[in-house]
Amino acid sequence: SQTIHQWPATLVQPVGSPLSLECTVEGTSNPNLYWYRQAAGRGLQLLFYSVGIGQISSEVPQNLSASRPQDRQFILSSKKLLLSDSGFYLCAWRGNLYGYTFGSGTRLTVV
Amino acid sequence: DQQVKQNSPSLSVQEGRISILNCDYTNSMFDYFLWYKKYPAEGPTFLISISSIKDKNEDGRFTVFLNKSAKHLSLHIVPSQPGDSAVYFCAARTDNAGNMLTFGGGTRLMVKP
Numbered sequence: 001s002q003t004i005h006q007w008p009a010t011l012v013q014p015v016g017s018p019l020s021l022e023c024t025v026e027g028t029s030n031p032n033l034y035w036y037r038q039a040a041g042r043g044l045q046l047l048f049y050s051v052g053i054g055q056i057s058s059e060v061p062q063n064l065s066a067s068r069p070q071d072r073q074f075i076l077s078s079k080k081l082l083l084s085d086s087g088f089y090l091c092a093w094r095g096n097l098y099g100y101t102f103g104s105g106t107r108l109t110v111v
Numbered sequence: 112d113q114q115v116k117q118n119s120p121s122l123s124v125q126e127g128r129i130s131i132l133n134c135d136y137t138n139s140m141f142d143y144f145l146w147y148k149k150y151p152a153e154g155p156t157f158l159i160s161i162s163s164i165k166d167k168n169e170d171g172r173f174t175v176f177l178n179k180s181a182k183h184l185s186l187h188i189v190p191s192q193p194g195d196s197a198v199y200f201c202a203a204r205t206d207n208a209g210n211m212l213t214f215g216g217g218t219r220l221m222v223k224p
Contacts, residue, residue: 032210043214046214090155094210099143099212102155
């Protein structure tokens with residue numbers, strides 16, 4: 001069966017520090033992968049999606065970047081975090097008609 | 112430009128009664144609609160979906176209705192239970208290379224015992 005792993009679950013980082021969030025998928029090959037963010041009291045905003053290794057599409061201009069070094073690995077990064085980067089980050093994998101399967105999320109607090 | 116909107120940020124319902132969550136969209140190219148349920152500090156989980164060629168889909172206590180002419184869909188939960196208390200997201204899919212889902216802002220449902 002397919003599973004999606006996302007870590008860490010929580011993270012507190014100072015402003016200006018780097019960020020690396022990792023997401024891996026098991027049980028499938030060449031998945032479409034997505035990074036979403038839920039800011040406090042807001043909906044789910046699509047940040048990046050990837051249809052294959054090295055293929056990244058960005059949906060909104062921001063302080064973040066994404067990379068897909070392996071077929072089932074998707075990484076969200078920042079060189080210097082801003083306070084506004086705080087939020088709940090979700091990785092997702094596209095399955096069948098039932099849309100996405102989400103990871104358990106990472107709560108990022110930038111202080 | 113929000114293509115999927117959930118205009119009610121919160122809804123409070125008594126246990127046993129019906130909960131109706133609404134969602135409006137603007138993009139006529141959406142071909143599939145989904146509802147997700149999200150508990151705090153967890154990822155959203157799939158609840159129910161409907162194809163754009165249908166107007167109703169039912170799964171147990173959950174029914175989704177689609178009105179294409181009005182570009183409106185709704186999720187009915189009956190009877191509502193305290194465990195249904197969560198944030199519900201409406202999502203719409205575009206059948207393109209990325210197969211992206213566009214999410215609404217969510218509605219927080221509180222079911223009171």
